[in-house]
Amino acid sequence: MWLTDGKQSLLLEGERIARVEEGARGLRLEAITPGLQDAHAHPLYWGMALRGLDLTGVASPEEAAERVAAAARGLPPGSWVEGRGFLFPKPPPPGLLDRAAPGHPVCLRSRDHHSAWINRLAAQQAGLGPGAEPPEGGAFLRDPEGVPYYLLERAQEALEPHLPPPSPEDLRRGLQDFAQRGYTAVHALGYEPPEALDWALALELPVRLWWALPRGAWRGRRPGWYGDLHLAGVKFFADGALGSRTAWMHTPYPDGSLGMPLDGLEVLKEEGKEALKAGFTLAVHAIGTRAVAGVLGVFQELAPLARAKGLTLRLEHVQHVRKEELPRFQGLPLALSLQPLHLLLDQHLVRAYGFPPEEAFRFRSLWATGLPLAFGSDAPVAKPEYAENLLAATQHPLCPEESLPPEAVLWAHTEGAARAAGWGDYGRLAPGLRADLTLWEGGRPVGRVYRGRLELF
Numbered sequence: 001m002w003l004t005d006g007k008q009s010l011l012l013e014g015e016r017i018a019r020v021e022e023g024a025r026g027l028r029l030e031a032i033t034p035g036l037q038d039a040h041a042h043p044l045y046w047g048m049a050l051r052g053l054d055l056t057g058v059a060s061p062e063e064a065a066e067r068v069a070a071a072a073r074g075l076p077p078g079s080w081v082e083g084r085g086f087l088f089p090k091p092p093p094p095g096l097l098d099r100a101a102p103g104h105p106v107c108l109r110s111r112d113h114h115s116a117w118i119n120r121l122a123a124q125q126a127g128l129g130p131g132a133e134p135p136e137g138g139a140f141l142r143d144p145e146g147v148p149y150y151l152l153e154r155a156q157e158a159l160e161p162h163l164p165p166p167s168p169e170d171l172r173r174g175l176q177d178f179a180q181r182g183y184t185a186v187h188a189l190g191y192e193p194p195e196a197l198d199w200a201l202a203l204e205l206p207v208r209l210w211w212a213l214p215r216g217a218w219r220g221r222r223p224g225w226y227g228d229l230h231l232a233g234v235k236f237f238a239d240g241a242l243g244s245r246t247a248w249m250h251t252p253y254p255d256g257s258l259g260m261p262l263d264g265l266e267v268l269k270e271e272g273k274e275a276l277k278a279g280f281t282l283a284v285h286a287i288g289t290r291a292v293a294g295v296l297g298v299f300q301e302l303a304p305l306a307r308a309k310g311l312t313l314r315l316e317h318v319q320h321v322r323k324e325e326l327p328r329f330q331g332l333p334l335a336l337s338l339q340p341l342h343l344l345l346d347q348h349l350v351r352a353y354g355f356p357p358e359e360a361f362r363f364r365s366l367w368a369t370g371l372p373l374a375f376g377s378d379a380p381v382a383k384p385e386y387a388e389n390l391l392a393a394t395q396h397p398l399c400p401e402e403s404l405p406p407e408a409v410l411w412a413h414t415e416g417a418a419r420a421a422g423w424g425d426y427g428r429l430a431p432g433l434r435a436d437l438t439l440w441e442g443g444r445p446v447g448r449v450y451r452g453r454l455e456l457f
């Protein structure tokens with residue numbers, strides 16, 4: 001099969017690129033790039049976020065309730081009606097969902113996932129009656145009889161054990177959504193339950209998967225390729241997140257705290273050494289400046305072992321970096337996995353906390369270290385939208401001089417991500433390499449080639 005963008009043409013044979021030639025031959029598209037990768041995602045949770053009703057853009061609570069009533073009519077009595085994506089200027093009034101679906105527990109999540117709107121039956125199943133008190137970090141709105149119907153922040157946690165649990169179908173749905181957006185590979189960054197790996201191994205995968213297991217869960221597993229799944233990494237958490245004030249910083253938060261280390265640098269060093277010896281690389285979540293500085297120190301110590309094993313270490317998020325740390329990146333066997341689109345929301349936190357804007361999301365400075373950048377979305381934290389990463393990385397809202405050119409964003413979603421994955425035969429248009437491609441018209445993915453098969457959306 002020949003494909004062309006009008007300037008050059010690719011001959012695909014089986015799952016490989018056989019030839020690259022000047023001139024136009026075969027099926028013509030506006031642009032053909034190596035297959036897009038999302039270098040940091042949680043496909044199981046993305047699939048869970050996609051289940052149920054999509055209430056994005058629904059104008060009023062009444063309209064949402066009508067959609068719930070219609071959905072409930074098609075479901076067996078007692079089964080959950082789930083939904084997501086609503087955003088109203090003020091919380092919905094009580095009672096609507098009780099009238100809409102009296103025989104079904106209902107749980108609707110707001111677009112930002114910071115609140116859940118439920119009905120009586122859901123409250124009953126979660127043990128939330130008039131006497132219930134919200135946990136620390138959470139709040140309720142109650143109906144006239146005192147039963148919670150709108151759960152804010154951590155109050156949503158009471159619901160979790162009662163909702164339908166994650167399933168292989170959620171993983172399949174999540175991965176399929178990436179495929180339909182033009183992605184050919186996804187890096188799953190070890191937050192899913194360990195059994196999700198077995199679900200993935202049993203699926204016919206619509207994308208190639210790079211897989212990291214949670215800390216501890218790698219023991220007894222063997223790294224390597226299993227069909228289209230590359231079991232490759234172990235995920236550690238050096239700190240928390242900015243929104244919860246748990247990212248571990250040098251500059252204090254407004255309340256004087258500095259965030260906190262999670263797994264601890266000693267643990268990272270000791271278990272990390274064992275995992276490397278077993279052939280797994282390390283993917284370490286580090287958001288705050290102090291977490292990044294600490295992990296760099298550990299990586300400097302582990303670098304000789306990683307090199308001897310032919311493994312590329314990974315730093316995930318790398319969101320806040322002090323200037324004095326930049327020279328310490330150079331020369332490490334390391335890839336930097338970032339999610340530029342988080343900047344679109346986190347810029348407000350950076351401003352509100354008074355953190356130095358020049359330390360946040362330093363795309364250009366990190367690019368200048370010479371290490372590969374790999375871009376992803378952290379879905380379900382954000383939608384896996386290439387266009388959003390492109391916007392955030394090319395028009396840095398806090399520090400314009402840290403912006404990247406568009407070509408670098410594409411590189412970080414293709415060759416950079418392939419380097420982070422340790423895939424030498426992926427992410428470039430060259431003879432002998434894997435023929436996973438993304439096809440573009442009008443600046444948007446309109447199709448892909450996956451495992452040598454052409455798909456137009």
Ligand SMILES: [Zn+2]
Nearest residue numbers: 040041189378
């Ligand atoms: Zn993540």
